[in-house]
Amino acid sequence: MNAAPASARNDKSAVLAAAMRVLAENGLPGLSMRRIADELDVQVSALYWHFPNKQALLAAVSARIVGDGSPNPEMDAVARTLRDRLLAHQDGAEIVSSSFALGLLDLPARADLVSAARDLGLDDTAAEVAADTVVHYVIGYTFHEQQQVHAAVVGAADASVDLSPSDVGDREDDFEAGLAMVLAGVRATASARR
Incomplete structure (x- = not known):
């Protein structure tokens, strides 16, 4: 046989x-x-x-990286969950960014963010803008972070950039500070529209 x-x-x-x-x-x-x-x-x-092509495979890889929606529907929790999932995979942010930009990835975190923004009182259009803003912040920040780590690993990082393990806490603090600013803007917009 x-x-x-x-x-x-x-x-x-x-x-x-x-x-x-x-x-x-x-x-x-x-x-x-x-x-x-x-x-x-x-x-x-x-x-x-x-x-059918490598981009379709990368879209499937992206979907695997981002997984399902966040277990917590709050905007900050959705953003943190997305970042954690991107960081869990080498070059995760770059792969997901490409698939998302090309319209090949339905990002569950984006849908969760739209829903959370509507819950704050934003109309559909404003909720979509808020979700896109948070998604772009998270992916962009994480992409930058992963590029710096990769550069340090291969010895291509500028000596003035501290990419030591002790710097992880600083990157976390910086991410949280930026996220707080973005979400404060979303909440202020929602309050102004009430």
Whole structure:
């Protein structure tokens, strides 16, 4: 009896799991279709049975990174949950940013933020703007943070930038301060519209 072809042995979830492993080991620069195929011991063409192109695969990786909505519906908790999920994956913010910008990712955190903004009293249009502002702040801040860490790891960071483990608390404090400013603006806008 002949074995099933390799493309049939690996379903979409197996390809995605392999992509997540390659990402964890090599980061976004090393996340190639060739490496994923090697991880699965298949030809690159077998991956295209499940994903029409690399951008579609990156969108699936992005969805895996961001997961489902936040367990806490408060805006600050949604923002922190999104940041934590991005930080949990090497180059997570960059991958998610690209998929989101191209309209390939429905970001559950954004939907949660829209709902929370409506609960504050914002109309649909203002709630969408508030959600987008928070999402862009979180992704942008986290992208910047991950780039600095990567630069330190490869020795490309400016010597004046402190990226030591002790600096993590400072980055956390800076993130929280910026988030508080953004959310204060959202709340002030909601109060002004009442």
